[in-house]
Amino acid sequence: MQSEQNELIKRRLEELEEIKKLGVNPYPHNFKVTASSKEIISSFQDPENDEERENQKNNLIRIAGRIIAIRRMGKATFCHIKDCEGRIQIYLRKDDIGELSYKILKLLDIGDIIGAEGFVFRTKTGEISVHATEMKLLTKSIYPLPVVKEEITESGEKIVHDAFADVELRYRQRYIDLIVNENVRNTFRIRMEVIRSIKNTLERHKFIEVETPTLQTIYGGANARPFVTKHNALGIELFLRISNELFLKRLIVGGFDRVYEFVKDFRNEGIDRTHNPEFTQVEWYQAYADYNDSMDLFEEIIENAAMDSLGTTVINYQGTEINLKRPWKRLKMTEVIKSKTGLDVVNMPLSEILDYMKKKNIDIDARLTKSKGLVIALLFEEVCEGDLIQPVFITDHPIETTPLCKPLRDYSLEQIENMKTDPEHVIFVERFEPYINKWELGNSYTELNDPLLQKCLLEEQEERGRGGEEEIHPMDEDFLRAIEVGMPPTTGVGLGVDRLVMLLTNSYSIRDVIFFPLMKPLDK
């Protein structure tokens, strides 16, 4: 794979041969590790007298890691190695590790992995280090790493020189990015802590973790184009899930009252700094509760995630300070529109809303203009979304925005029937979207469990291809049957994990919080 012409690689292959000639296996099978860099540094006691220093010397530890910096000084060598928890300096003297090991050491490079046994000491210049009494090569690297140098200034500031910064290479070769860029590792550490925190909060609330299919014969639960694949033996078309919502509701029907699932969803859409074709969502469903309960739990989950991963609810995202502390504002979509524009969209005729939008130069798809509800939702997106920096729940969307959500409890069933036939009346549903930094961070409903209304709304969606879009959502008859069997009053929530992690790690692009974001293949 790597170019054989490359001088650096050729050189390393020669070193590899020399090591073998010296009778040393460059790829041994194991090394017993007794300490990590972090443990060593945090537990080091500076010996004050000779006796303690002797004790220290008798207390041998074993550590392993990748060489990330090496300074040779003739018959002594300093190197920094990096292990899972950090970095530490190793001091190796020919007299201590022996002739053969020192010969091997001379054949090592940045990127090689070594193990060392030795005692902890503090160098003249004050750095806690391991004075090696033994060194073992654990893995010889033949592909050169970028050489990144760190300088600690007198004021204690860290300056990184020649950082590995090419974003394309960083994403394509994330393993190198992780070795070389400390902050990248930290971003993903936070990601894992956020996920653990969300699970912990849900578990505390008695939710259980479940698994639903990634490969589906019918896709649904969201409005997005799917990835299509095929099963060879069965000879059928399959879709990668765009959402797991319809399956989690089936589990509620089946009697699991509180379920959650972390999933990759796959959406065949454009890619930008907040969209990756596969992304992580956690969805949870709770029986005998409504969207007000979901708002309570949502803000608790986010607050806990921030506290558990960062120890604070105050974050800075790209220069904007955001406070995630509970409670968050809860605002009706139409109220936000009113306070922003002065328009009482509920009670004004559709034609006047359209006039207003024309005046404001808001482009509107001709196919949407027949639906007052969709026009209101669009107006909100165009005019109001940009202001939603601090956490806020936007509630009570027009029914046309989703077929899976229960109408507000204020309506009688009769009212709903009557209003449906009147284009000037909009039915609103018990839905909320949490917004932070102008982003939708999730989506939640008081779930629709009226099987007749559910059927009606899904059929409508199928008919109009949902708001005039090209793709037609297939009807999921089995899901309808599940609702007919009877789903208890339920609320469900989806939370976009990647975007949450972006906020908490101050990451500009979603690609910075996904280990291996999708990249186009390179031509040979």
Next chain:
RNA sequence: GGGGAUGUAGCUCAGGGGUAGAGCAAUUGCCUUUUAAGCAAUGGGUCGGAGGUUCGAUUCCUCCCAUCCUCACCA
């Protein structure tokens, strides 16, 4: 998909119609508490790819590829 920018050594970058530049890394030598180690010497390039203009292209032109930004798309 539209528009803009970028692509030069392993890494970070300069340059520019006539033999390709720097720092770090590499190689050789000296150096047993150094730390962006140091000193001296040396090697390293299909200048993203394919065409075109030209006596001559890495540089100018066209197309292609990849990446980033932006718009469109996207609950």
